[in-house]
Structure formats: structure tokens, C-alpha cells
């Protein structure tokens with residue numbers, strides 16, 4: 001597997017009189033993976049994300065993106081292009097007066113030739129299913145649509161990885177679903193690598209791999225099944241378990257022999273039907 005991000009033993013504090021907010025963090029992200037980072041408020045997730053695009057250079061350790069070292073000022077603009085970031089508040093991410101202008105703006109900034117720009121513009125708006133909205137004013141869109149436009153603007157720059165930092169947390173359930181679907185299709189169709197930072201464990205269960213952060217450290221890494229096998233750890237660090245995982249625990253406490261592997265409502269319902277039909 002091709003590594004596209006490699007974080008080696010980084011530590012960081014915002015200033016000398018502050019405690020360290022990242023402590024000896026190491027991780028790798030492979031091409032085409034969808035990785036979720038979960039953790040309580042203040043555990044260092046956003047700080048870690050900023051280290052990945054060179055916005056923050058850790059005092060100790062190193063970060064490599066697509067082979068480039070973020071400490072190397074010569075490659076910082078290339079790194080920023082390779083690592084696209086979508087933030088929490090969809091309203092703070094617009095510069096253009098129409099959807100089309102907005103997506104074009106980022107490409108103009110990166111000096112992409114006009115013809116190529118027009119080609120990519122249509123392609124990315126189709127990918128996020130916003131092509132019918134090209135001439136709309138961004139502020140008239142729903143939260144989910146705004147985030148899809150923000151994602152289109154990033155995908156147009158052909159990044160290696162897209163980082164979503166709580167990008168669905170201000171959206172309603174419909175908006176969340178839209179974003180998860182969009183991200184999944186970009187991940188599958190384009191092989192785009194995705195790193196999603198989220199409080200929402202319902203969302204994290206869809207990732208290929210989960211990293212759990214607590215107090216500036218990565219305390220656990222694994223597939224969703226591996227992570228939710230020991231829900232006690234997640235509860236202990238203050239995370240709200242997905243509904244299906246909570247139900248597994250409640251059912252078992254009542255003597256119903258579920259396997260405990262269901263992570264979504266759908267999986268749990270299927271398991272209960274199977275169990276029911278064998279009773």
C-alpha cells in the first residue's frame with residue numbers, strides 16, 4: 001500500500017507556557033483509505049489536522065505528505081494543494097458570488113489554465129451533484145449543499161487527501177447524509193483519500209479505519225469493528241456510542257445473544273431477524 005501521509009513521533013505546544021497538545025503522535029495514512037479521527041473536545045484533532053497541511057510545524061518529529069516534508073518551506077504550497085481542508089462552518093468558506101465563481105476561484109489562485117479550469121469545474125460540480133446550482137448564490141443554499149460546493153472547490157485542485165474537520169457538525173441529518181454520500185462516492189470513484197474528524201461516531205463507523213485521540217495522543221487505532229469491540233474505552237473518554245453499539249450492550253444484558261458486531265441500525269436489525277428465525 002502506498003503511504004501518502006506519514007506522521008512520525010510529533011509533539012507540539014502552542015507556546016512555551018502552554019502544555020503540549022500533541023504528544024508523540026505517529027500514524028500513517030494510505031492512498032485511497034477513509035480514516036476517521038474521533039476524540040473528545042480539546043484532544044488535539046484539529047491541531048493534528050493543521051500539522052498535516054503544514055499550517056502548523058510541530059516542534060518535534062516530522063510529517064511527510066506525498067513524500068514532501070512539511071518542514072521544507074520550498075514545498076509548502078504544493079503540500080497545501082495536496083491536502084484539502086473542509087471546515088465546520090459552511091458559511092465561512094465562500095469567496096465567490098456564485099457557486100461556479102467560488103469553485104473557479106481556488107483554481108485561478110493555483111494558476112490552472114482557463115480551458116482546464118472550465119473542464120474541471122463541470123466535472124467536480126457533477127461529482128458532488130451540484131451542477132444544477134452552478135449559477136446560484138452560495139448563501140441561498142442549504143448547509144449540506146454549501147459543504148458540497150466547498151468539497152468541489154477542493155477536489156478541483158486534485159488533492160491527494162481531503163480532510164473534513166467536523167464538516168458535518170453544523171448540518172441537519174439530511175445534510176450529514178448528503179456529505180457522507182458525497183465523500184463515499186469521491187472515495188470510491190476517484191480513489192480520493194479521506195480523513196474525517198468527527199464527534200459523531202455514527203459517521204465514524206463507515207470509515208475503513210478509526211484513530212481515537214485523547215489528551216494529545218492516539219490511544220487506539222483499528223477498523224470500526226476493532227474499535228467498537230471495547231466500547232468501554234470510548235465511553236471512558238467521553239464519547240457517545242452509536243445507537244447500535246449501545247443496543248448491543250443492552251440486549252446482551254437482557255440475555256439476548258447478539259454477537260455485538262453490529263455497528264449500524266441496519267446490521268443490528270438483520271442480526272435480530274436471523275436470531276429470531278432460529279428461535
Ligand SMILES: Nc1ncnc2c1ncn2[C@@H]1O[C@H](COP(=O)(O)OP(=O)(O)OP(=O)(O)O)[C@@H](O)[C@H]1O
Pocket residue numbers: 014018021039040041042043044045046047048
Ligand atoms: N491557537 C491556539 N492557541 C493556544 N491553544 C490552543 C490553540 N488552538 C487550540 N488550542 C488548545 O489546544 C488543545 C487542542 O485543541 P484542538 O483544537 O486541536 O482540539 P480538538 O480535538 O480539535 O477539539 P474540538 O473537538 O473542540 O474541535 C486544546 O486544549 C485547545 O484549547
Ligand SMILES: [Mg+2]
Pocket residue numbers: 045046047165
Ligand atoms: Mg477541532
